[in-house]
Amino acid sequence: MAKHAMRSVGGTAWASLACTRSQLRLDLNLGCGQNFRWKETGDGHWTGVMGGRVWTLTQTDDRLWYHVYNNKDGHKEEDNRKRKACGSAQQLNKSEKRRKVNMKEEENDEPVTVTVKKEGEEEMLVDYFQLNVNLEELYREWGLADPHFKHISNIFTGIRMLRQNPTECLFSFICTSNNHISRIQGMVDNLCRSLGMPLCELDGTTYYDFPSLSALADDKVEALLRDLGFGYRARFLQQSAKHILEKHGPDWLQGLRSTPYLQARDALRSLPGVGLKVADCACLMSLDKADAVPVDTHVWQIAKRDYKCAAGSAQKTLTDKVYRDIGDFFRQLWGPYAGWAQSVLFCADLKKFQKLKEMPSVKLEDDKKASPPIKKAKLKMKNKKLNKIEKPRSVCHKKAKLAPQDK
DNA sequence: GGTCAACCTGG
DNA sequence: CAGGTTGAC
Numbered sequence A: 001m002a003k004h005a006m007r008s009v010g011g012t013a014w015a016s017l018a019c020t021r022s023q024l025r026l027d028l029n030l031g032c033g034q035n036f037r038w039k040e041t042g043d044g045h046w047t048g049v050m051g052g053r054v055w056t057l058t059q060t061d062d063r064l065w066y067h068v069y070n071n072k073d074g075h076k077e078e079d080n081r082k083r084k085a086c087g088s089a090q091q092l093n094k095s096e097k098r099r100k101v102n103m104k105e106e107e108n109d110e111p112v113t114v115t116v117k118k119e120g121e122e123e124m125l126v127d128y129f130q131l132n133v134n135l136e137e138l139y140r141e142w143g144l145a146d147p148h149f150k151h152i153s154n155i156f157t158g159i160r161m162l163r164q165n166p167t168e169c170l171f172s173f174i175c176t177s178n179n180h181i182s183r184i185q186g187m188v189d190n191l192c193r194s195l196g197m198p199l200c201e202l203d204g205t206t207y208y209d210f211p212s213l214s215a216l217a218d219d220k221v222e223a224l225l226r227d228l229g230f231g232y233r234a235r236f237l238q239q240s241a242k243h244i245l246e247k248h249g250p251d252w253l254q255g256l257r258s259t260p261y262l263q264a265r266d267a268l269r270s271l272p273g274v275g276l277k278v279a280d281c282a283c284l285m286s287l288d289k290a291d292a293v294p295v296d297t298h299v300w301q302i303a304k305r306d307y308k309c310a311a312g313s314a315q316k317t318l319t320d321k322v323y324r325d326i327g328d329f330f331r332q333l334w335g336p337y338a339g340w341a342q343s344v345l346f347c348a349d350l351k352k353f354q355k356l357k358e359m360p361s362v363k364l365e366d367d368k369k370a371s372p373p374i375k376k377a378k379l380k381m382k383n384k385k386l387n388k389i390e391k392p393r394s395v396c397h398k399k400a401k402l403a404p405q406d407k
Numbered sequence B: 001g002g003t004c005a006a007c008c009t010g011g
Numbered sequence C: 001c002a003g004g005t006t007g008a009c
Helices: A026-030 A076-086 A121-128 A135-145 A147-153 A166-174 A181-195 A213-217 A221-227 A233-247 A252-258 A261-269 A276-286 A297-307 A320-334 A338-349 A351-358 A373-386
Strands: A015-018 A039-042 A045-050 A053-060 A063-068 A198-202 A205-208
Touching: A015 A121, A026 A045, A026 A053, A039 A053, A045 A205, A053 A198, A063 A121, A135 A147, A135 A320, A135 A338, A147 A338, A166 A181, A166 A233, A166 A252, A166 A276, A181 A205, A181 A221, A213 A221, A213 A233, A221 A233, A252 A261, A261 A276, A276 A320, A276 A338, A297 A320, A297 A338, A320 A338, A338 A351
Parallel strands: none
Antiparallel strands: A015 A063, A039 A045, A045 A053, A053 A063, A198 A205
């Protein structure tokens, strides 16, 4: 039977691309509630579904390693048709910069784990993690404008924005209302298991693709999901899918990627179960709106506690006006990638990551105002010159092995 | 425009 | 109560 790939075990084909931990931290990115489907299946190994395929990812100090599993036979055609419909393979060729790939071909003909087709896989990863965006440079800019960010960011490096499939993103976040991460994960899991296509089986666990819009739109879906414990969200999910297909068409969500932010957000808000917060999540995490700032109760607290943001300090609840004011406040502070910056602070606020703050780690520059200015200037210049070259920086990244508690 | 309660379920 | 949305004042 097929097993989850482990880099230390061998017998599996792995490929890798250059990527430092300051550009990407898998543990933080895949466990902070941007996406609810990645699981740590081995020490530092994360397995999940992306682009209709099952992947295991892991990283070393300066490389991101990946293994892609073959889907079961008999599902491939359906799978391809579906991916085409979602258009998730588009816009991949933005990556001008070719990265060096280590391919270890494997001749072993074991049915499921052998990687046959490697074309496009690196591009899919670059697209999913948006690796063409230089995160270190963004961190530097945010830190310059915002001392509090600078403080937090010394520990929480490598938090970037995933570029998710819009359908998965929107419908996952419809599940988040009045809910917590641990339960959301279970719900999204159930959603895929009951309505998604099976992709492959590893160590007895079957991985499923996220359901298509047409699967979600079926009239029987509400009752089905209610039985699975989705509560009032069952109707939102089914009705939103139906609404999209009937009033717009299967490619509508994807098309919102080229619609201006506020216009796209308003469009999403016409769907049942989609308010400002859910619409902003979909905008930020799947529709290329880097300035969308989802404001939940946590971010509201952060705004008041850490930024003395006056907006809504008098209000009892998060009204639409307060919501917009807080978003504007952060956009003014952080600029066009405000949504990305917000996710760093959000992540740092999660209970499961609090341990990271207590560790001695490398919070050097923050408390070292006395550090020689010349050295700093030099470093800055160096970074500017080398542009996308990352400065290697060892970061203590001991995993927070805590119960699936959120906040 | 702001406030409030209801909505499902389980940690 | 929990990473919200809705409908009614």
